[in-house]
Amino acid sequence: MKNQNRLLLAAAINGLLAVTTINTATADEKDRRIEMLEKRLRLLEERLSVNPGLTAPSKPSKPDPVVQALDQKVKILERQNEVSKEIALEAAKTAPKLEVSSKGVSFTSADGDNSVRLRGSVQSDARFFIDDTSTPKLDNRFDLRQARIWVEGRFWKYNDFKIMPDFGNGTTLLADAYVDVHYWNYAALNVGRQKTPLSLERLQGDSDGTFLERAYPTYLASNRDNGVKLHGSFGAPGQKAEYAGPIDFKNFATYEVGVFNGGGDNGGADADKVGEDNKEVAGRLWVHPFQNSGIDELDGLGVGIAASYDLPDNNTNQVKNLRTALGQNNIVDYTKVNTGVGSVASNGDHYRIYPQAYWYYGPYGLMGEYVFSSQKLVGLDATSKLPATPEIRQDNSAWQIQASYVLTGENNTFQSVKPRTAFDPFKGRWGALQLAGRFSELTIDKSTGQLLKSSGFIHQASAWAVGFNWFLNNNTRLMADYEETTFGGGAASGANRPDDKTFATRLQLVF
Numbered sequence: 342m343k344n345q346n347r348l349l350l351a352a353a354i355n356g357l358l359a360v361t362t363i364n365t366a367t368a369d370e371k372d373r374r375i376e377m378l379e380k381r382l383r384l385l386e387e388r389l390s391v392n393p394g395l396t397a398p399s400k401p402s403k404p405d406p407v408v409q410a411l412d413q414k415v416k417i418l419e420r421q422n423e424v425s426k427e428i429a430l431e432a433a434k435t436a437p438k439l440e441v442s443s444k445g446v447s448f449t450s451a452d453g454d455n456s457v458r459l460r461g462s463v464q465s466d467a468r469f470f471i472d473d474t475s476t477p478k479l480d481n482r483f484d485l486r487q488a489r490i491w492v493e494g495r496f497w498k499y500n501d502f503k504i505m506p507d508f509g510n511g512t513t514l515l516a517d518a519y520v521d522v523h524y525w526n527y528a529a530l531n532v533g534r535q536k537t538p539l540s541l542e543r544l545q546g547d548s549d550g551t552f553l554e555r556a557y558p559t560y561l562a563s564n565r566d567n568g569v570k571l572h573g574s575f576g577a578p579g580q581k582a583e584y585a586g587p588i589d590f591k592n593f594a595t596y597e598v599g600v601f602n603g604g605g606d607n608g609g610a611d612a613d614k615v616g617e618d619n620k621e622v623a624g625r626l627w628v629h630p631f632q633n634s635g636i637d638e639l640d641g642l643g644v645g646i647a648a649s650y651d652l653p654d655n656n657t658n659q660v661k662n663l664r665t666a667l668g669q670n671n672i673v674d675y676t677k678v679n680t681g682v683g684s685v686a687s688n689g690d691h692y693r694i695y696p697q698a699y700w701y702y703g704p705y706g707l708m709g710e711y712v713f714s715s716q717k718l719v720g721l722d723a724t725s726k727l728p729a730t731p732e733i734r735q736d737n738s739a740w741q742i743q744a745s746y747v748l749t750g751e752n753n754t755f756q757s758v759k760p761r762t763a764f765d766p767f768k769g770r771w772g773a774l775q776l777a778g779r780f781s782e783l784t785i786d787k788s789t790g791q792l793l794k795s796s797g798f799i800h801q802a803s804a805w806a807v808g809f810n811w812f813l814n815n816n817t818r819l820m821a822d823y824e825e826t827t828f829g830g831g832a833a834s835g836a837n838r839p840d841d842k843t844f845a846t847r848l849q850l851v852f
Contacts, residue, residue, distance in 0.1 A: 443815050445852050457494035462487055462548050462851040464509070470668065471842040479670060479841075485509050486847065487547065489516065499524045501586070516565060519587070526582040526592075527573040535570065535587065537563045537604060538597035538625035539647045541697035541710045542741075544588050548851040549757040551706075552808050553822050554666045556741035556781035561663075561693065561714040563604025563621070563649070570599030577633045590643065590755055593632045598624035603651045605659030605687060606714055606737070621651035625695075641701035643755075650692045655721065655728070659687040666781060666804055667824035668843040672831060673785055677797030682730060683723025685792050689732065691716035701754055704747035708755075711740040720792045733788045741781035745808075748774040763814035773812040780805050799838060801829035820847040 438449045447458040464487035470479040491505030505517040519533030536544060540562035542555045576582040577593040585591040603621035627645035634640065653659050663673035675685045697710035714737045720730035747753050751761055751773045760773035783802045790798070806824035813819065823844050831838030 443852060454498040455494075455496050457492065459490070459492055460852060461490040462849070464488075464548070464847055464849045466553065466845055466847045468668065468843060468845045471844060472840075473842075474839045479668065484669075485511070486553075491517070521587045523584050525573075526584055527575060529572050529584075529587070531570040531572060531587040531599075532568075534565055534567050537566050537568075537601055537621075537623045537649070538570065538572075538588075538599065539563065539623055539649055539693065539695055540712070541645070541647075541695070541699070541708065544590075545755060546757070548849060549755070551708075551743060551745050551775070551777045551810065552667070552779060552806060553820055553845050553847050554669065556666055556743070556779060557739035557783035557802070557804070558695070558710045558712045558741055558781070560607045560666075560783070561712045561737055561739050562606070562695070563601070563608035563623075566601040566604045566608065566621070568599050568601030568620075570597055572597040572599075577629075580633065590627070592629075594626075594628040596624070596626050598622075603653060603656075603659060605653075605656075605661050605691075606716070607661040607663055608659065619651055619653050619656070621649055623647070623649035638702055639700075641754075642698070643700070644698040645696075647695040647697065648693060650690070652690050653687040655686045655688045655719065655726070657684050657686045657721070659691070660685050660718065663783070663785075665802065665824075665826055665841050665843070667806060667822055667845055668826070668841050670841065672783075672802055672828065672838070673789070673793075673798040675793065675797070677794045678720065679792060679794060682720035682792060683726070684721045686719055686721050687716055688719045688728070689717030699755055701752070704750055704753050706745040706747075706753035707742070709740070709742040711738070713738045718789075718792060730792060733786075733791055735786040735789055737783070737785050739781070739783040741779060743777060743779035745775055745777035748776060757818075758810070758812050759815055760812045764817075772814060775810040775812070777808040777810070778806070779808070795830065795835045796833050799828045799831035803827050804841075816850055816852050818847075818849045820849065821845075 433451075435451050437451065440447045440449070445458050445460040447456060449456040464485070466484040466486045467482075468484065469481045473479050487507060487509040489505055489507045489509070491503065493501070493503040493505075495501050499522060501521040501523065503517050503519055503521075505515070507514050507516045515534060517534055517536075519531055519535045521529060521531045523529035538544065540555075540559045542550065543559045543562055543564070570587065572587055572589070573596055574582040574585060574589050574592040575594045580593070582592045588597075589595040599622070601621045601623060603619055625645060625647035627643060629640075629643045631639035631642055660675045662671050662675055664671055678685060691714075693712060693714045695710060695712050699708040700706070716735050717732050718735050719728045719732045721727065722729040745753055747758055749760070749771070751758050753775070758773050758775055762770040762772070764770060764772035781804050783799075785798055785800050787800050789800075804824055804826040806822055808820065808822040811819040821844075824841075826841040826843075828838040828840070830836075
């Protein structure tokens, strides 16, 4: 009878031990099963200590070796489970974190000091020209305005990077590629291809603009350029600044100053191919004078000023065509030169000044900027590449003001609108809706006529636009703009170019 009890005990305990060692069991399940096993063991030991047929237990017998062995197994299992928990806890402290969200795909170290994030954007446009009387007629068209995928991240807590190619508009170019070292908020260093710190609207995120296309002041600024930039941020009195990236519109006061290859007005992504030693110096100061002052209506007011200076030498790469805003059609074409001129070059001092400001309060938003751009131009001989015309001083200017209102009540910001709820027609949710209006004007120095044919440039363009933005969620936006532009000059014999009436839409996805 005693041997039979031993066999039953061994079978029961070994069965439970086999169950508790299943690899797929969680730590909590193992603890529960060990506790159950110990309880069973105690009950079986009590039963074995009772003589058959007697109501009182017999005197304790010599410890059963089978029970001792099984008890040892239970203790070993308990210790193994404790060790597994300790190992899992230590691994969790150093394990990287993978996150897939509306902000992209990111890998972050356990301490947060190292991270890599994959992002992307697509902007698909349609443009239609209404009552077009130009010769030749403008083509209604579909444009892939932007197609980007980029990697950005951080190493050793204070070293950020960004690499962003763009495949939009049928071309492939490297828009951004830089390293930003920011051990101190008041003095960080950015090296590589980046936006030059000039136009306010250019510095706005490429997917955050209120309108499909930027206004005329942006076209008198360089775009991206290779260079090195020192920048810093300061908190409001009594407060500490937070690092907000190489372009900062978050803190109380910021500055940027850098040296770049030189881009020219409306300089494109290849504007740094200047072929000379000339460099452009550009800088910007920005402040939120009432930030955290307790005056809520003025908390979102920001004002600033930017400027640049360079000294090109017979440089044709810095002379870029200018376009209408929404229609993206040439209105200053430096290839339409007068007889005897092979090309137009920038030769001599070139400077710009940009006063700028914005104000956001609740659903309301205002933004405006002005630019004065002055450069020396000369016509080059087609064969010798030497000056073929007298040098001219071309003084151009542009300004814009835009206003917007979020119909659904969300906060209006410089970094776009974040809808309270995502569009879901099945739940009666409609995202966020925004209305906007803008007036912009560009003036080109009439002395440009000494270099270009009358059909090659306008001396003034005035444009008004209205826009509607539907933010379906934080990533997807549907936009619709109408813009009407009137011109001074731009046609043969000095006549005015026909008005430009453009309707355009965009579906944008950014993550």
